[in-house]
Amino acid sequence: MARFIDELRRxxxxxxxxxxxxxxxxxxxxxxxxxxxLGGLIFFDLRDRDGITQVVFDPGFSPEGDIxxxxxxDDEVWPEDRVKAAYSLAEQVRREWVVGVRGVVRHRGSNxxxxxxxxxxxxMVSELEVFNQAETPAIPLDDExxxxxxxxxxxxxxxxRRAPLQKTLRLRHKLNQATRNYLSNAGALELETPIICKYxxxxxxxxxxxxxxxPGKFYALAESPQLFKQLFMVSGFDKYFQIVKCFRDEDLRLxxxxxxxxxxIEMSFINQDDVFRLLEGLMFTLxxxxxxxxxxxxxxxxxxPRMSFHESERRFGNDKPDLRFGxxxxxxxxxxxxxxxxxxxxxxxxxxxxxxxxxRKEVPEEIIKAFVIPADAKLSRKxxxxxxxxxKEIKGFPGLGRAxxxxxGSWSQSPFAKVVTDDFRVALNAHxxxxxxxxxxxxxxxxxxxxxxxSKLRLEVGKRMELIPQxxxxxxxxxxxxxxxxxxxxxxxxxxxxxxHAFTRPIDDHIExxxxxxxxxxxxxxxxxxxxxxxxxGSIRLHxxxxxxxxxxxLGIEDDKAKELFGFLxxxxxxxxxxxGGIAIGMDRLAxxxxxxxTLRDVIPFPKTNQGIDLMSGAPDRVEPSQLGExxxxxxxxxxxxx
RNA sequence: GGGGUAGUAGUUAAGUUGGUUAUAACGCCGGCCUGUCACGCCGGAGGCCGCGGGUUCGAGUCCCGUCUACCCCGCCA
Numbered sequence: 001m002a003r004f005i006d007e008l009r010r011x012x013x014x015x016x017x018x019x020x021x022x023x024x025x026x027x028x029x030x031x032x033x034x035x036x037x038l039g040g041l042i043f044f045d046l047r048d049r050d051g052i053t054q055v056v057f058d059p060g061f062s063p064e065g066d067i068x069x070x071x072x073x074d075d076e077v078w079p080e081d082r083v084k085a086a087y088s089l090a091e092q093v094r095r096e097w098v099v100g101v102r103g104v105v106r107h108r109g110s111n112x113x114x115x116x117x118x119x120x121x122x123x124m125v126s127e128l129e130v131f132n133q134a135e136t137p138a139i140p141l142d143d144e145x146x147x148x149x150x151x152x153x154x155x156x157x158x159x160x161r162r163a164p165l166q167k168t169l170r171l172r173h174k175l176n177q178a179t180r181n182y183l184s185n186a187g188a189l190e191l192e193t194p195i196i197c198k199y200x201x202x203x204x205x206x207x208x209x210x211x212x213x214x215p216g217k218f219y220a221l222a223e224s225p226q227l228f229k230q231l232f233m234v235s236g237f238d239k240y241f242q243i244v245k246c247f248r249d250e251d252l253r254l255x256x257x258x259x260x261x262x263x264x265i266e267m268s269f270i271n272q273d274d275v276f277r278l279l280e281g282l283m284f285t286l287x288x289x290x291x292x293x294x295x296x297x298x299x300x301x302x303x304x305p306r307m308s309f310h311e312s313e314r315r316f317g318n319d320k321p322d323l324r325f326g327x328x329x330x331x332x333x334x335x336x337x338x339x340x341x342x343x344x345x346x347x348x349x350x351x352x353x354x355x356x357x358x359x360r361k362e363v364p365e366e367i368i369k370a371f372v373i374p375a376d377a378k379l380s381r382k383x384x385x386x387x388x389x390x391x392k393e394i395k396g397f398p399g400l401g402r403a404x405x406x407x408x409g410s411w412s413q414s415p416f417a418k419v420v421t422d423d424f425r426v427a428l429n430a431h432x433x434x435x436x437x438x439x440x441x442x443x444x445x446x447x448x449x450x451x452x453x454x455s456k457l458r459l460e461v462g463k464r465m466e467l468i469p470q471x472x473x474x475x476x477x478x479x480x481x482x483x484x485x486x487x488x489x490x491x492x493x494x495x496x497x498x499x500x501h502a503f504t505r506p507i508d509d510h511i512e513x514x515x516x517x518x519x520x521x522x523x524x525x526x527x528x529x530x531x532x533x534x535x536x537x538g539s540i541r542l543h544x545x546x547x548x549x550x551x552x553x554x555l556g557i558e559d560d561k562a563k564e565l566f567g568f569l570x571x572x573x574x575x576x577x578x579x580x581g582g583i584a585i586g587m588d589r590l591a592x593x594x595x596x597x598x599t600l601r602d603v604i605p606f607p608k609t610n611q612g613i614d615l616m617s618g619a620p621d622r623v624e625p626s627q628l629g630e631x632x633x634x635x636x637x638x639x640x641x642x643x
Numbered sequence: 644g645g646g647g648u649a650g651u652a653g654u655u656a657a658g659u660u661g662g663u664u665a666u667a668a669c670g671c672c673g674g675c676c677u678g679u680c681a682c683g684c685c686g687g688a689g690g691c692c693g694c695g696g697g698u699u700c701g702a703g704u705c706c707c708g709u710c711u712a713c714c715c716c717g718c719c720a
Contacts, residue, residue: 038683039676054680095670111678119680136671138653142681146655150712204719224720250719251644262720393646393716452716500720527720537720586720610713 004029004100004129011070015051019120022107024068025077026123028053029100029131031161032093033141042090046101046123049166054113054122055101057090059083061124063104070102077104078126086128096134096141102127149601153615156606168595168603171290175591176243178289179263182282188239188265193228195221195245201565203501204248207258210631221247224584226501227569229266230541233580234572241265243587252610254599255533255589259608262536266582272524272540275583276481279528280304282585283479292594293477304528309485313447317369317455319485322532323478325467329454330432332368332442333361335424342424344416346401350444363519368444370428371454375437377465381413384439387460391453400453401442405434416442459532472596473531480529487514487523488554496554500525503548503569504539505581511547518554528585530593538583545574 004027011026030048042057062078069077086101093099103125113119138155139147143163152159159165180190196209199220206220224246232240242264249258263282267274280303287295296302312321315328333350341348350366353359359366373379379387388400403414409429411417420428434440441457443450462468468476487506488496496518498504504523506514513521524540542548548570552562562570591603601607608614628634 034680034682036679036682037676038679041677041679043679043682045680056678058677060677108678111680113680116680136653140654140670148650148655148712150650151654153712248719251717253719254714256719390715395645395716397716456715534720584720609711611711613711615712 003127004102004131008070008073008100008102008127010100013050014046014048014053015117017053017105017118017121017123019107021105022121023065024105025070025073025102026105027070027100027102028055028123030098031134032095032097032099035090035093035095037091042087044090044093044099044101046099047161051117053118054116055103055125056122057087057125057128059087063106063124067104083126086125089128089130090125093128093130094134094136096137098131098134100129100131101125150609150615153601153607153609156616160605165602168591168597169605171595172587172591172603174290175286175587175594178286179241179243179282179587182285183241183263183265186239186278186281188241188267189237190242191232191237191240192242193222193225193244195247197222197228200227202498204250207247207249210633212631215632223248224262225264227566229264229582230503230569230577230580231572233266233268234575234577236268236578238269239265239267240582252608252612255592257588257600257604257607258612260600260604261587263585263587264582265538265584266580268578268580270540270579270581272483272526272581275526275538275540275581276303276306279583279585283528286590287477287594290594295477298477299479304479304481306481306483309482309522312480312482313451317451317453317458319482319527320529320532320534321480321482322459322462322468323480324474324476324531325462327371327374327458327462327467329451329458330370330372332370332428332431333364335427335431336368339421339424339427342428343419343421344401344424345419346444364447366445367447367450368442369450369454370432370443371441371457371461372432372434373439373441373457373461374465375435377461379439379461379464383464387457388441390460391456394449394452394456396446396449397453398445398449400457401444403440403442405429405436405438405440407436409434409436411440413439468531471598473593476531478531482527482529483525484522485525486519487521487525487551488518490519495556498551498555499523500537500539502551502555502557502566503542505542505544506547506551514547514550514554524581526583528583530590533589533593534586535589535593536583536585538581540579540581543573543577543579545570548573 008027010029012028014028014030017026028046030046032044033047033052034045036043044055045052046055067077101123103123105121106124108120108122137158139145139151139158141158141162145162184190196219199206199208199218204223206223209219209221211217211219225242225244229240243261244264245259245261247259250256252258265278284295284302287293309319312319314331315321317329336342336347337351337354341351347368350368353366354361373384384402391397391400401415403411403416406412409426411420411425432440441454443453463470468474484507486499487504489499491497504525507522507524510521525537526539527537528535542551557565588600588603592600595603597603606614606616613619
């Protein structure tokens with residue numbers, strides 16, 4: 001029977017002990033974070049998931065006063081031979097070795113270390129066991145390290161020992177638990193849905209899984225439980241939730257991983273407001289459970305503000321505005337029309353198309369907008385040009401038309417300075433609120449490009465001016481519901497595609513427009529945005545077969561085709577579907593925002609790189625030709641194993 | 644698919660107009676040290692300069708290619 005673990009049970013974690021524990025005999029297990037050998041006196045910083053305790057090996061020490069003994073241990077408190085053995089073993093120990101210690105807690109007296117939770121005490125060791133030795137770690141295990149992320153990911157099991165990652169994963173634990181409690185209390189049932197399922201086209205690209213039992217056929221990994229949760233509603237489960245892994249075979253980003261976790265929710269007999277109320281309550285609960293912020297103080301009436309999709313696009317250039325700072329965009333199309341282009345040829349060309357009816361104001365094909373870089377930003381001309389260069393990443397972006405505003409409202413450093421009419425210049429300055437020293441940045445063209453460029457510029461300038469930090473919340477939490485986006489998007493060839501998915505309900509007043517003017521149809525779709533990050537989104541679903549058919553017709557999906565694509569869902573919706581809707585929240589993104597982490601990789605235990613590779617395990621990897629044969633696969637890659 | 648940045652001891656970095664044996668800090672190993680806590684002091688080991696090719700008397704440095712990671716666009720809720 002082993003002495004430690006079997007006989008000497010752990011009494012505390014390494015973050016537990018305080019001054020009040022002085023005189024207590026304890027047993028701690030953990031990793032040696034640091035060792036300080038003074039020659040005749042040895043200190044370990046012993047670390048486990050809860051913290052660090054200094055343990056001391058001092059052969060000359062003997063405890064005084066009453067000792068509160070370990071339960072079931074009545075041997076001698078300080079046997080000399082055992083203490084000496086512990087000391088000489090401690091001389092051999094190196095960092096990251098895994099050890100158990102038995103000893104007596106002592107107050108540190110004048111040696112208190114203030115920046116350590118357990119800094120008032122130390123454990124004088126009477127008995128030491130080495131459970132395991134360890135190779136020298138490849139990366140330093142300090143809280144703050146600047147090791148390359150590639151190396152950290154390769155040795156993820158070491159990286160995860162560090163306090164910051166321990167902390168964020170514990171945060172995820174709290175999020176999971178609090179989410180389950182809240183949603184269960186709200187009457188939602190936690191039900192599971194398949195991960196390997198039928199491939200359905202549209203939306204994100206699926207990971208494919210070859211079938212061994214059905215030669216030549218494939219499963220897809222679920223990109224979301226969307227269809228299944230709707231079927232739960234059809235089946236009468238009324239309220240459902242799941243904390244579920246989803247899979248998308250798309251390119252990665254800071255805030256995108258190929259597998260990720262979402263809080264998935266669906267409810268019957270509800271409207272948009274019901275979803276909002278449930279989610280607002282969930283956010284309040286999660287923020288309280290994690291101690292992130294007191295949302296009650298920030299949103300006293302318990303609700304988050306709402307903004308229409310169009311308003312968000314107009315004021316901020318995207319559908320996920322960061323409301324922690326102002327610097328809104330200005331719409332100039334109407335002003336340019338009033339001034340017939342104001343002497344600027346590029347604008348005149350656009351204005352003319354509105355005049356002759358080529359473009360419609362409701363759904364314009366080109367727009368003119370401006371963003372003002374305030375004089376306060378104190379950006380040099382070079383810095384402004386660098387910012388503009390950064391925007392060139394946006395495909396099709398033609399560049400900005402800039403104008404620096406003088407004391408008298410004149411424009412300089414501008415391609416428009418010589419041609420603009422005085423009337424238009426004065427009106428424009430007033431319209432965008434430009435003051436001396438400001439730089440007006442004008443963009444015109446396709447709305448998607450104009451908005452992409454100016455919204456990116458707004459964020460960049462916001463960061464330069466330190467209105468928001470480079471990453472993290474900076475102590476501010478700005479929630480927003482972005483609601484009622486268009487149901488359809490033009491596909492550029494005269495037709496339409498679903499802006500999100502084909503099962504979103506048009507807003508009641510727009511049902512007639514589905515057939516007459518699809519471009520103007522808005523729908524019951526909503527995104528929850530926090531600090532400029534899309535936390536999640538959902539919709540009220542389309543459960544009416546007649547409207548559904550009209551939507552399919554707009555999308556150019558014939559009845560036969562619809563059956564082929566969505567067969568079982570359509571059948572199900574015709575079999576007694578209640579009005580229903582739901583939402584999905586990105587758990588990883590939420591954890592990222594709450595922890596202030598710069599990337600999703602910091603809140604996922606074993607993340608993939610930008611190329612979708614697990615640097616630690618080496619996934620994905622080749623497999624034996626025989627394995628491919630079993631699933632009836634050959635590859636077309638030249639140096640593949642079966643080539 | 645496209646654009647950008649980077650790659651030099653275990654780690655993080657320096658390395659000048661191409662020029663002797665490629666530096667430093669931390670870490671590691673050995674020695675000394677009884678109140679340290681980023682312990683201190685003394686000594687030591689450790690390098691395919693990402694990889695391949697080229698220019699050159701000579702390449703960490705210049706050129707071409709390639710690989711890997713990161714950031715962005717496209718794509719993606």
